[in-house]
Amino acid sequence: MRDFINLRDFDPARLQAILTTAQDMKAGRDTRKPLAGKTVGMIFEKPSTRTRVSFEVGITQLGGTPLMLSASDMQLGRGETISDTGKVLSRYLDAIMIRCLSHNTLTELAAASDIPVINGLTDLSHPCQIMADLQTMCEHFGGLDDLIVTWFGDGNNVANSWIEAAVLFGFELRLAGPVAYQPGAELLSWAQSSGGNIILTEDAEAAATDAHVLVTDVWISMGDEEGTRVQDMKPFQVNDALMALAAPNAIFLHCLPAWREMEVTASVIDGPQSAVWDEAENRLHAQKAIMAHLISDNF
Ligand code: CP
Ligand code: NVA
Numbered sequence: 655m656r657d658f659i660n661l662r663d664f665d666p667a668r669l670q671a672i673l674t675t676a677q678d679m680k681a682g683r684d685t686r687k688p689l690a691g692k693t694v695g696m697i698f699e700k701p702s703t704r705t706r707v708s709f710e711v712g713i714t715q716l717g718g719t720p721l722m723l724s725a726s727d728m729q730l731g732r733g734e735t736i737s738d739t740g741k742v743l744s745r746y747l748d749a750i751m752i753r754c755l756s757h758n759t760l761t762e763l764a765a766a767s768d769i770p771v772i773n774g775l776t777d778l779s780h781p782c783q784i785m786a787d788l789q790t791m792c793e794h795f796g797g798l799d800d801l802i803v804t805w806f807g808d809g810n811n812v813a814n815s816w817i818e819a820a821v822l823f824g825f826e827l828r829l830a831g832p833v834a835y836q837p838g839a840e841l842l843s844w845a846q847s848s849g850g851n852i853i854l855t856e857d858a859e860a861a862a863t864d865a866h867v868l869v870t871d872v873w874i875s876m877g878d879e880e881g882t883r884v885q886d887m888k889p890f891q892v893n894d895a896l897m898a899l900a901a902p903n904a905i906f907l908h909c910l911p912a913w914r915e916m917e918v919t920a921s922v923i924d925g926p927q928s929a930v931w932d933e934a935e936n937r938l939h940a941q942k943a944i945m946a947h948l949i950s951d952n953f
Contacts, residue, residue, distance in 0.1 A: 657764045658772040658944055661781045661818040662844070668947075669785070669822060675953065676789050676936070676943035688950030689718025692748035696774070699725040699754045700876045704910060705774045705782070708937040709751050716942055721747070725754075740766035749949045755877055770948045772941075777811055777877060778838075783909045784815040785944060786936035788823070790929050791867060793936075794905050802901075804828040804865040806858060806890040807917055808883070809837035812871045812909050817841055821850035828853045830861035832886045858889055862896040869907040870917045884916065893919040897927060905929040 655663050678684035694713045698706065706722070713720040725731050730739050740763045743750055750767060753774035754760055764771040773781055791798055803825060805813050813829060814837050820827035821844075829836065829852065836842070836854055845852045855861050862868060873887040874880050892906065906918070906928045914920045923930060947953045 656770050656948065658770070658781060658948055659760060659764060660773070660779050661784060661815055661822060664822075666822045669788075672785065672943045672947050673789055673792060673940070675946060676785070676939040677792065679942050679946075680789075680936070680939040686946070686952070687717030688946045688952055689713055689716035689748070692718045692949060693721055693746070694718055694749045694751060694945070694949070695721045695723050695743055695747045697723045697725055697728070697730075697750060697752040697754070698774075699752075699759070700775070702753055702774070704934055704937050705751075705753060708941055709774065712938050712942040712945065715938075716945060718748070718945075736762045737766035739763070740771075744768040749945065772944065772948070775811060777875075779815045779818075780812045780909065781815050781818070782937065782941050782944065783812055784819045785940040786933055787816075787869070787907055787909075788819060789936040789940050790905075790907065790933045793932065794929060795866065795903075798823045798825055800825075801867065802826045802828065802865045803867040803869060804830060804861045804900075806830050806861070806868065806870040806892050806896075807887045808835050808871060808873055808875065810835075810871060810875050813837055814841055816869070817845050817850070817852060820852060821845050821848045824851070826851045826853070828855060828861040828865065830855050830858045831890050832856065834886065835883075856889075858896060859899060862899040865900045866904050867907055868892050868897060868900055868904060868922075871909055872911070872913055873917050887917065891917060891919065892922050894921050894925075897922055897925075907933050910934055 710720040744767045749770040751772040751774045757776040757778040
């Protein structure tokens, strides 16, 4: 697989190899520069802090040149097709990372491009984020075996990638949220037919009990209408009462940006069990490893 579109496109051994590289890079054991002489374009149709900066810094640390491309400043913003864009960029660049509104834009770009295309978040998934989250779990627990992860709130793009990770790595994933915001049926049915241990529930307290990782995300993702989301999601706020039910060594994760006192209280995200800053840092290491494995021939 040349592109990094969804976790389920890969077998667990390949993802594990990428995570090992990420840990080696973070620890300074792997200082190779597999992107030397290469240029990686970064297309953004939506705002970003972490993805933009961690990719730009990561490309530079691997010896490559990052090229920031805001979709609204490209002919893409005036109606040039993503397919034509991909064909042209393939003649200049060695890889493309894209954050786009519609997942179809990503798959059309990948189909038209001759170079690796990396998913920097779509409406359907956020696989780079979950690689960083898995790396954070490995750091805290020494591995992924026998862990229980509970997701609270919206069954969104980040939740979708958590489902894929849980199936591939075999950990239990509880999704606690309103039925109306559950992840899509196709993904849930793939998870079920693949033997995943995915539990859907509206009982936040039961879902938190004995979990090792409590994780949430904004209730209103980029591109979502607010509607009644805040009211609907309120019972799934991660707070001290839920953290107290979790395993004693549990950690709190959030991809960020966070809205304090909405999906998570300040006491939790700024508290002793929060691992969100390690998680954010690991975007850098995980993505360097992803790029090394996909763009270089030597990994
Ligand atoms: N978590 C994440 O993708 O953050 P940004 O939107 O800042 O890139
Ligand atoms: N679910 C959020 C993640 C932001 C990194 C969004 O799509 O806006």
